[in-house]
Amino acid sequence: MRARSIPPPPPAVRRLLAPLWPLVGVVVTGLMVPVVLAGAVHALVDRRARLLRMACLAVLLLWVDIRTLARCWALAAGSVTSGRVPWRRAHERVFTEALDALMFYTRRWLGLEVRLSDRMHFGTDGRPLLALARHAGPFDSLAIAWLLARTAGRLPRIVLAEALRWDPGVDTLLTRLDSYFVPSAGRDRLAGVRGMAASLAPDDVLLLFPEGENWTPARRARLIERLRRGGEDERAERAERLVNVLPPKVRGAWAARSARPDADVMIVAHAGYGQLSSARLVWEAMPFHDRPFLVRTWTYRAEDVPDEPVAFAAWLEARWRQVDAWVSTHTAAGGIPTALGPDEQTGA
Template sequence: MGMRGLKPPPMILRRALRVVWPVLAVTVTVASLPVLVAGAVWSLVDRRARLFRATGLFLLIVWLDLQLLVGCWRLRLADPRGESPTWYVDHEELLGRVLDTAMALGRKWFGFEVRLDAVMDLGDAERPLVAFARHAGPADSIAVAWLLSRTGGRLPRIVLADALRWDPGIDLILTRLGSSFVPSVSGAGDDRLAGVRRLADTLAREDALLIFPEGENWTPARRSKLLRRLRESGHQARLRQAERLRNVLPPKTKGAVATLTARPDADVMIVAHAGLGRLTGARAIFDAIPFRRPFLVHTWTYAAPDVPREPAAIEAWLEERWLEIDAWVEGQHE
């Protein structure tokens, strides 16, 4: 997503962003109105109305994020100390409503339609669920989180890059919901796993944890760069593994190992999706609007006793699952 190497803002700037964001949202909206009007006029020529839809998508993101921020303010005003027994549930409901709105408008105006190709198995209701998902295409993390929430009633806690703290609405609500923001910069060492372990340790039986082991969206350029780096470094085994994967990046297994060793009681879901994964840049997304293919999701769910818990076995197991994801995506002719 272009987040690698971007440091999060310091706390004082995060708080300042929360205050000025409403003013910025209004300013951006006013500045975008001429483009929106031009897009509406141009739709007489471009029957797909791409400029109009793209501008509308941008404004939708701005105002939904503002809705998250204002909703968090209202919850704080109603409960200044955050001690209400419904504090956490209230924030879950707020995020769920915003996700519902985003998905409904995305489907209506941009053709972003999420479909399951088979019934989703959410595992044992008495056990927590850990979901490892492919990372590719526009809005895939939002779509997978929404699907887990609305299909199985498990709004997941998410592991995401701390560069997303530049977004004041996402920063505030996901912080309150206990999601983990991992360092976006390289060289962070074991600190990248501390938040993952915390989330794993605190999962209740009805909870889900969503992780994207690739760490960044798949693109042809990133795959080529990875292959080149592995050839130059002489890591032949990893190179062979990466060469076998055409539609996904090799999973980074440290987070999976930390999670699965911490929670041997958790069921595991593997999430594949296809349809929009080849839309790897702003131009490609613009040209594809409205999307003609659905965001098609396929899942495999494994009961806790069937998932290995030793580090080496977890790594091998996850690599096999990623081969299955790659083969499934290939079969969809994405």
């Protein structure tokens, strides 16, 4: 089941989940102790120690989430509430430090390493930035959000599935940071995107994934089949020419662009994890020491991005063809990124 099809918790459940979350952490940690011990024994057979790595990482990430929630409670109980700007800056620090912790533990236990294939350009000073990213493989949302926060120095505003409100840490922190939780059904699902884009500060970046869902071979095949059945042969042919990405859904990107026409636009491609499209493939690839998360970005001034919907749709589709070609060029057999050049930089 896709996250966006899961309904959010009712308000009463949300209020109950938050104070119970540390207790849930204690219970889950206790239940995971036998799994960790079994993973340690299994590591004698599996030299990659995959069960041990996953069990330890799951517990650590749960407690990062609980610590984030506790820090939000501390901010609400403290004196930071004296002004909107200090309140927001304090929560931004919590968010950045949570991203750092998530990346640290994922790198430590799974070998996730973010690398840049070229120098990043972060747009014009004093302007917000719209980042439109490829969506494929595990960890891509986390890695790109962290990269923007730490390398670009711009804290990302994020559009999330409303189902993520079941996580009290995510719900509390990102609600306070005015992120948008896309409703699973009903209401104008683009209204929040427009509102977020319109409210961007000059040093903010709005992170969107125009494909709307993770690329997998099965989703690509289903999309092409659905277009064929609907008589949209031209769109189906364009989708068939895209090997590594799904065709971008223009409405969300255009909602952000039209609400903030002064924002520069960054296109984000990545290679290395897109082929890990199932739990089995992720398990077989672990740990990822020989598989860096390779990132390439292209940044366009606001003046160079079409400001009319039809032209913008054509422009975005052209950018996605560029992303697809780059991924193909930088992916070898097995989905491993090709060797890095001497000018390529390490981001983590």
